[in-house]
Amino acid sequence: MRPLLITVGSRGDVQQFLALARGLLAAGHRPVLAAPRRFEPLATRHGVEFVPLYDEMLELQNTVKGQGVRAAITAARSVRPMVRRLLDDQAALTARPADVVVYHPKSLGGPYVAEKLGVPAFAGLLIPLYVPTSAFPSPIVPVRPPGPLNRASWRIAAAIEAPYRSVIRTWRAEALGLRDGFVPMAELVRTGNVLHAWSPHLLPAPADWPDSARPIGFWTMPADDTWAPPERLARFLDEGEPPVYVGFGSSTTGDPDVLTATVLEGVRLAGRRAVLATGWGALRPGADADDVLVMEEAPHDWLLPRVAVAVHHGGVGTAAAALRAGVPQVVRPFVGDQPFWASRLHRLGVAPEPLRGRLTAARLAAAIEKAAELAPAARVSAGHLGAEDGVATAVARIAAAS
Template sequence: MRVLLSTYGSRGDVEPLVGLAVRLRELGAEVRVCAPPDEDSARRLAGVGVPLVPVGRPARALAPAAPAPSSIPERAAEVIAAQFEVVTEAAEGCDVLVATGMMPAAAGALSVAEKVGIPSVSVTFQQLTLPSPHHPPLAYPGRPFPPGVTGNRVLWDLDARSIEVLFGEALNGNRTAHGLPPVRGVRDYVIGDRPWLATDPVLDPWRGTPEFDVVQTGAWIAPDDRPLPDELVAFLEAGAPPVYVGFGSMPLHAAADAAPVAVEAVRALGRRVVLGSGWAGLAPVDDRDDCFVVGEVNQQALFARVAAVVHHGGAGTTTTATRSGTPQVVVPQAADQPYWAARVAELGTGAAHDGPTPTVGSLSAALTTALAPETRARATDVAATIRADGAAVAAKLLLDTVGRGTPPMTT
């Protein structure tokens, strides 16, 4: 069986597909991934022997800063057109397509599956894109919800209208050009009747809704056996466990001040620091030997060896830190990250920083909570409940449903 995995986003959108691809190949499937040609994602896929079919421009080129609201439809049109151009050819001969990533990319990929006549499944890595009476939607830049409107069902209706305004014209223009009928409601088309939620049920509990049947598989985690660099190992072994600070694929608010603030806050607590350079380009502030900078690294191995993890709150980083049993401080920057920060605080496995731009005082206070013995004990307890088999569950379910001729998703 041949499976095509499609996404458009940063490394955090690609990493779960690495986990699924590995498990699919163990079950005998051929797998390829359509994703933007960012170097970190390409290296990660090459490291597990999964072919990358590059789609569009690197995601990093589209994310130097928050997009102007007026540019969102234009960017969406570019992403959707790239899906039709590249994914159509990549999907030829495949038996099923798995679509994830930003809404317009998923809409384009699902349309390609429809065009070539193969079943598809729509996947999200956080539940805030799934309409529910239990939580509100995320607002798009430049389209805030009206003041005073708090009812979740009303907000989800407004969300559907925003998505239609932002992405509807581009999607239906491309569909018509490729011989497909227009869709009525982009969001409902992408979600379908049976979306998959690839998150851990302890970290991200889904409460259910009668509108559709959500399949929560568990998070898609790829085992990472890459060794840590020798220099990093030497640093770790030269003293007490340090604090890790990194913001992944986030450009970061006030990036120029982020490293000095983080280093001073960690030093104030008598700890050493490991800086993850990331897209924010975090770098040493002086030549003292209590600070070490890493680039691309095996976070599964590193997080298990540090005293705390300070990060932006991406779904993947939050899950990795939670599985490691290491306390966290989440400094949310955008999108779903405040949600993950709140979940960490609710579980008692760390602290949620108030806002995207920490000061020395605010970060030190959050770290004091994270470094408390009771937080470490709670993080250890929760780690034992986090599932490691989400990708294996999803791979078996995908191949079983396609093999039986049962569409994984209906629209």
């Protein structure tokens, strides 16, 4: 096969598509990954053919991150030239031969590229977004609605997409020559082929989903055997009991100094050492101490199996890494789908109740102590994830359709 994979977004969005590309390559296929140009070195390092896409949209995402659905919709209305540039880059992909297209809905153009090529299309979803259910509300709804409104809440994904539709419709006609039969993205995903790339152990399919929508497992990159920890990290881990990992990924906060001080006090109240990953700025970089090591980031697949508890923001990528590592978790969600995954981890028994609202050192210390008691359940969950292979299942589904 010659699969074309199209994704747009942060590293979390791209890395899972890269994992799928690697799986396709290992199965003897010839995948091409189209993604924001800044990720070309990452794809090249893994031997995957790469086509760069316009990536100024990433800067826009960074600007509105954490400001809610209304900010996202307002921003969408102000960036039509950016959207058109991104879509034009995707239109150029139709000059390449492809047998199937797998796209992230953030790409906006993925299903229409497949339509122009006349090949099957699969939506690759890393969180549930478009297939409605009465069992739970859409993960991106900012407030939990009453149960009878669960299914209606799934319309929010279509509302976020709606400001782009006139640009997409015009581009589809002008750049692809598809002047009739326009169908919005939300409807295409809901009624088409979908690959739900998360573990059914974490979130099983609700009873009102079709079999084709059942989750198939995370798309996980193999461990990077070439990565070696900095000497100071290796030494810190060797010098005492496994520490607590604290990292909030791409989340941001209005006062990183206060959050950092609260985290350090909470870890020390719990009698623990800590590795702090500052990420995109939720935590303030600072000097190491005898009981604290501060760094920007480290590969989760290497670090998390070496810690006692993982404290994080509830992003599904970090949650998946901690589940695979068999480490109990403490979740302080910030925005978007993070509260949803925080609740799922608590229900699974690998995390105490999420730390919503104002975070205090005492609350964090208590949560760390409760999480440590859940280590046996975390190890059991790791066994379940170890038996899943979301990439292999996706490769088989794609091959069967093309």
